[in-house]
Amino acid sequence: MMTPFSALDWRAMSRQDRDLGLNNGAAVAGSAELVAGWEQRSAEMRQRYPDHIDLGYGPRERNRMDFLKAGEGAPTLLFIHGGYWQARAKEVFTVVAEGPMAHGINVALIGYTLAPDATLDEIVAEIHAGIDFLAKQLPALGAGADGIVVSGWSAGGHLTSMALSHPFVRAGMAISGIYDLEPIRHSYLNDKLGLDEAMSRRNSPMAEAGGPIKPLSLVVGSAELPLLRRQTADFAGHRARYGLPVTYEEIPGADHFTIMNEMMSPKGRITTLIRQLLERTAG
Incomplete structure (x- = not known):
C-alpha cells in the first residue's frame, strides 16, 4: 500500500532513510545505462544540428548553450538539465529536443557551473544570465x-x-523537481551544495509568499520516490493557494528517468504540455 503524502515527514526520518529517499540513482535499477543511452542519442542529434553549439553566455567553462533550430520564426523552449545541481551536463540531454522539434519548436539547452564550484545562488544567477543572452x-x-x-x-x-x-520567460514546464530545499540541506546532497538555512530559503519556491503570475505545468512520475512526488504535489498546492496558474500531473508508471520519454516522444505527455503552454502564452 502506498504511503499517503500526509505521513511523509522528512524531519522524522533518520539521515540514512532521508538520503535513500532522495537517491534516484539507487532507486531505479539500470538508470546509469539509461542515461548512457540518452548521451549517445544526444551526440548523434548534435551532429545533425551543428550550427549553434556551445554558444558562450558567460565567462565560466560551463556557461555554454546549444540551440537547435526547428524553423524560421519558431518559438523556443529552453531546457535545464538535472543532476542535483552537482552532476551531468547539457550534452546528455540533447535528445529531449526530439519531441518539441517534431512540432516546430526550437530547443535551447543551457549548461551551468556545478556545485561545489558554484553556490546555488550563483547557479540560479547563471540561468538568468543565460536567458538574458538567449x-x-x-x-x-x-x-x-x-x-x-x-x-x-x-x-x-x-x-x-x-x-x-525572468521577464523574458512566458511559462514553465517543471519535471520531477525540488521546490523545498530544506530536505536537501539535511541530506548527503549538501556535502557539495553547502546550503545554509538562508540560502536554502531564498532558493526555495515553497518558502516564497506567492510567486510569478505565469503558467507553470508540474509533472512527476507515479513510480518516483515518495519524497519527490510530495515535492511536486506540495508545490502545486502552494501555487494554487496563492492563485497562481498551475497544472499538476503524475505520469502513470513513470520513474525519475523513464518520465523523460514523455518529452523525447513527439506524442509524449510532456511534449503536449509544452505545446499547450506555448499556445496559451502566444502574443
Whole structure:
C-alpha cells in the first residue's frame, strides 16, 4: 500500500532513510545505462544540428548553450538539465529536443557551473544570465523573439521554477523537481551544495509568499520516490493557494528517468504540455 503524502515527514526520518529517499540513482535499477543511452542519442542529434553549439553566455567553462533550430520564426523552449545541481551536463540531454522539434519548436539547452564550484545562488544567477543572452540572440538565430518557455528535469525543475521570474520567460514546464530545499540541506546532497538555512530559503519556491503570475505545468512520475512526488504535489498546492496558474500531473508508471520519454516522444505527455503552454502564452 502506498504511503499517503500526509505521513511523509522528512524531519522524522533518520539521515540514512532521508538520503535513500532522495537517491534516484539507487532507486531505479539500470538508470546509469539509461542515461548512457540518452548521451549517445544526444551526440548523434548534435551532429545533425551543428550550427549553434556551445554558444558562450558567460565567462565560466560551463556557461555554454546549444540551440537547435526547428524553423524560421519558431518559438523556443529552453531546457535545464538535472543532476542535483552537482552532476551531468547539457550534452546528455540533447535528445529531449526530439519531441518539441517534431512540432516546430526550437530547443535551447543551457549548461551551468556545478556545485561545489558554484553556490546555488550563483547557479540560479547563471540561468538568468543565460536567458538574458538567449533573448538577445533569438532574432539573429531566426527564432521568434516574443519570449520563451523554460523546462527542466530534477534539479532543472527547480531551476525552471526559479527562472519564471525572468521577464523574458512566458511559462514553465517543471519535471520531477525540488521546490523545498530544506530536505536537501539535511541530506548527503549538501556535502557539495553547502546550503545554509538562508540560502536554502531564498532558493526555495515553497518558502516564497506567492510567486510569478505565469503558467507553470508540474509533472512527476507515479513510480518516483515518495519524497519527490510530495515535492511536486506540495508545490502545486502552494501555487494554487496563492492563485497562481498551475497544472499538476503524475505520469502513470513513470520513474525519475523513464518520465523523460514523455518529452523525447513527439506524442509524449510532456511534449503536449509544452505545446499547450506555448499556445496559451502566444502574443
